[in-house]
Amino acid sequence: MALELDGQSIELDEEGYLVDLSAWTPEIAKALASGEDVELTDxxxxxxxxxxEYYEEYQIAPAVRVLTKAVGKRLGKDKGNSKYLYSLFPYGPGKQACKYAGLPKPTGCV
Structure with missing residues (x-):
């Protein structure tokens, strides 16, 4: 599977995650999101x-519970809850957000 972007072919795995994590750019995130009818907001x-940043520090994509708690600490309680995260990433904040962020699928995600 591949994503065609600006004349380049970016390799994706069978679930649509980047194969080469270092190839990530914000444009790739936008292209992956638009393929799922999501327009990325602030x-x-x-x-x-x-x-x-979390992945850079810990070399692992956080599971949803960890993500929710960590987001709450960093961005405030109003954003550190599953309802808010699912409103942004309806296919699952772990899986969908990690895909757009160019990260591997979080462990524990089916």
Missing amino acids: EHWDIINFLR
Whole structure:
């Protein structure tokens, strides 16, 4: 599977996650999101950037519970809850947000 973007072919795995994590750009995030009819807002970017920083620090994509708690600490209780995260990423804040952030699928996600 591949994503065609600006004349380049970006390799994706069978679930649509980036194969080469270092190939990620914000444009790739936008293209992946638009393929799922999602327009990325500042609120989406808050979570995507948070995930990228988290991954850089811990070398793992957080499971939803960990993500929810960590977002609450960093961005406030109003954003650190599943209802808010699911409103942004209806296919699952862990899976969908990690895909847009160019990260591997979180462990524990089916």
